[in-house]
Each structure stands twice: as C-alpha cells, then as structure tokens.
Amino acid sequence: MxxxxxxxxxxxxxxxxxxxxxxxxxxxxxxxxxxxxxxxxxxxxxxxxxxxxxxxxxxxxxxxxxxxxxxxxxxxxxxxxxxxxxxxxxxxxxxxxxxxxxxxxxxxxxxxxxxxxxxxxxxxxxxxxxxxxxxxxxxxxxxxxxxxxxxxxxxxxxxxxxxxxxxxxxxxLHSKPLTTRVTGEDVPELRTETWEGFCLGQVFDVQYGINMELNACKETTPDDPEGIAFVARTAENNGVSAYVKPVRGKIPQKAGTITCAGGGSVLSTFVQDRDFYSGRDLYLLHTKEPLSLKIKLFLVTIITIMAP
Known part of the structure; x- marks a missing residue:
C-alpha cells in the first residue's frame, strides 16, 4: 500500500x-x-x-x-x-x-x-x-x-x-515467520553467581572518538563504495545514523571496534562491522588482546544490560 x-x-x-x-x-x-x-x-x-x-x-x-x-x-x-x-x-x-x-x-x-x-x-x-x-x-x-x-x-x-x-x-505488511536454530538445549548455564566485577578500563583500552559532526559531512548511501558509516549516540541500527563520503584528514576507525555511547542513548554498545567515523560522545573500546566476534558480542551484551 x-x-x-x-x-x-x-x-x-x-x-x-x-x-x-x-x-x-x-x-x-x-x-x-x-x-x-x-x-x-x-x-x-x-x-x-x-x-x-x-x-x-x-x-x-x-x-x-x-x-x-x-x-x-x-x-x-x-x-x-x-x-x-x-x-x-x-x-x-x-x-x-x-x-x-x-x-x-x-x-x-x-x-x-x-x-x-x-x-x-x-x-x-x-x-x-x-x-x-x-x-x-x-x-x-x-x-x-x-x-x-x-x-x-x-x-x-x-x-x-x-x-x-x-x-x-x-x-x-508481510514478513516470513521468525525462525532460529537455537533450541536452548545445548546452551551452558551462565552461573553468574561465580562472576566477578571488572571496570571497563581493565578489560578494554578506552579511547574517546574523533567527535565528528554529521552536519559537516556529505551524506551518501550504504551501497556507495566510498561510503563510510557514521556511528552516533543512537540505540538503533547498530549505532549507525548515516553513511558519509570520506572526509579529508579524518581516518576512519577500523571494523571490529566496539563503540559505546557516552551521551544520548547512554551505554548503547555495538561491534562495528565496517570502518566508520565516530560522532559526539562516543567511546571506542579496544580489546587488550585479540578476541573473536562471538566473544565481543558477549561483552557487548553485558555492557548493554548495564544501561538504565
């Protein structure tokens, strides 16, 4: 319609x-x-x-x-x-x-x-x-x-x-029924009572983003070969609020970096799957040692649960 x-x-x-x-x-x-x-x-x-x-x-x-x-x-x-x-x-x-x-x-x-x-x-x-x-x-x-x-x-x-x-x-509106291969039968217990507390600074090297302003960039589309994801303080779309053309003198952060919003949708945390620019009040969490995507997603889930 x-x-x-x-x-x-x-x-x-x-x-x-x-x-x-x-x-x-x-x-x-x-x-x-x-x-x-x-x-x-x-x-x-x-x-x-x-x-x-x-x-x-x-x-x-x-x-x-x-x-x-x-x-x-x-x-x-x-x-x-x-x-x-x-x-x-x-x-x-x-x-x-x-x-x-x-x-x-x-x-x-x-x-x-x-x-x-x-x-x-x-x-x-x-x-x-x-x-x-x-x-x-x-x-x-x-x-x-x-x-x-x-x-x-x-x-x-x-x-x-x-x-x-x-x-x-x-x-x-039509969509296919949601399906999953996860049955829960083989998922191990979390046993959170045995967990201990860690500050984010103990787990990650925390870096402030480059604090770019979207209105100073030229927006483009996700399928643009030159397009770079612009990650902001939003809880939607993996934190990506737009795609922009490369900006002279600005080096994008690398794919695989974890982003965490320090303002706006506070503690909205994601693993970025492509190179990106960072907007205002965005922190970059770099793991202290190489970790798989699955481990990063586990950590992101834990941080997100901390959000108010």
Whole structure:
C-alpha cells in the first residue's frame, strides 16, 4: 500500500488522546511479586523493567500508547502497551482513546517515534506532549474530498484520522515467520553467581572518538563504495545514523571496534562491522588482546544490560 504521506494532515497529541501520567516515583518501593509488571522510561525491552506485586492504587490501564517523556537516552520514544494493567514510572505518560487497538497502536507509535530527534539533547517532553503535532492519514469521501467533522473533535480544521487505513496498512505488511536454530538445549548455564566485577578500563583500552559532526559531512548511501558509516549516540541500527563520503584528514576507525555511547542513548554498545567515523560522545573500546566476534558480542551484551 502507498502511504501517500503528502495527503496527511496535522493533529496535536492532546486532541487524539486522553493523557495520564504514570504513578511510580520510586521503583525501589515496589513490593516483590509476579502478578503485575513495572514499566520505566527506557526504549529497550518495550520499557519493561521488572515484575512486581499488584497494587490497585498504582496501576494504569492497558491498551494505550506509552510516551517516554524523560529518562536518559529514551525521551521521545512511544510504545504500544497491550490491554493488561501495569505500573509505570512518573516519566511515562499514557495516551488512551476509544479508537485504539494493537494494530492502530503499532502504526501510531511508529509515527510518533519520528518526533524523537527533537529530544536527543537533554530536552524533556512532558510539558509539551499535548501540543506535539504529528501528521496522520485522513478520511476522504469517494470523490477524494476530505471528510470534515463538524464537531472538530481531533483538529480545528475538522479532519478525521483514517483509522481503517492505518489498520489496513499494518496488516498489508508481510514478513516470513521468525525462525532460529537455537533450541536452548545445548546452551551452558551462565552461573553468574561465580562472576566477578571488572571496570571497563581493565578489560578494554578506552579511547574517546574523533567527535565528528554529521552536519559537516556529505551524506551518501550504504551501497556507495566510498561510503563510510557514521556511528552516533543512537540505540538503533547498530549505532549507525548515516553513511558519509570520506572526509579529508579524518581516518576512519577500523571494523571490529566496539563503540559505546557516552551521551544520548547512554551505554548503547555495538561491534562495528565496517570502518566508520565516530560522532559526539562516543567511546571506542579496544580489546587488550585479540578476541573473536562471538566473544565481543558477549561483552557487548553485558555492557548493554548495564544501561538504565
């Protein structure tokens, strides 16, 4: 299906949703249990933090969009939450509406996440969330004229979001079922109780990157033979935010280097599979001895778990 984004119109989030903040100010005060779930201000793991004991005074209803309005590295993300009750940090704001279901929620969360770039530099979102404007497909009559709601429920112009189009679009996406050869039968136990602590400086030679600015580079495509990956402080796409042309006087870092974000999406850590330039607040972790890719991926996983 063609998204036809040129025909989309603007809607303020506060007109689309009834907004309710999370109720948990101190997660350490939650009682242990398994009959409820606590969600925090993080993008990883769909914001899930830990199981906890159910408390009727502190739960939020499900079937909502969770807006991450504060939190290191994750402000600006939005996630769909299923219909189960849950507990959420005060840094989450939940959006409820009668039109919402899992399919429409997936569409909306994807569109809303496009706003995240505005909040990558320490800005917060809670005070301005209701005024944040996003574009959505709108309903049209058979002759192509926009349907106008005289009540102006969702916008001052009277446009109506096309919920059916959103459902149809998501359901039109096709992918092969995920498969894996990993059965878990031959995976050894981690036995983490026998592990010991190490500072990153004991395991790696830690070096600050070359602190390049993407807007000073000429962007290109991943299939450009001259293209060099530009690794930034993002948790997505293996940390690669763009591909750029070679810059005179700048020597790319070597493939196989581990990168770790010191700002933005803090502790987002990856093994780079091609030569790259490094952006702001990016650290390079060089192993003190040659290690295989599998060992590097193990170490990257451990470091990532440390992220808030």
């Amino acid at each position: 063609d998204l036809q984004v040129g025909k989309w119109q603007e809607f303020a989030i506060g007109r689309l949703f009834e907004l309710q903040a999370g109720k948990i100010n101190n997660a350490s005060a939650l009682e242990d249990g398994t009959d409820c779930e606590y969600f925090g201000a993080k993008w990883n793991d769909n914001a899930f933090m830990k199981p906890c004991k159910y408390n009727a005074k502190l739960v939020n209803k499900g079937n909502c969009i969770m807006f991450i309005t504060d939190g290191q590295g994750s402000v600006g993300y939005a996630l769909y939450k299923d219909d189960r009750e849950f507990m959420g940090t005060i840094n989450l704001v939940m959006g409820y509406s009668a039109f919402l279901n899992p399919v429409i929620g997936m569409f909306l969360a994807t569109v809303i996440c496009r706003e995240r770039e505005r909040y990558s530099f320490g800005r917060k979102w809670k005070k301005t969330l209701a005024q944040t404007v996003i574009k959505l497909p709108i309903q049209h009559t058979e002759d192509g004229t926009p349907v106008i709601d005289s009540q102006k429920t969702y916008s001052n112009e009277g446009y109506l979001p096309d919920w059916q189009f959103m459902e149809d679009y998501i359901q039109s």
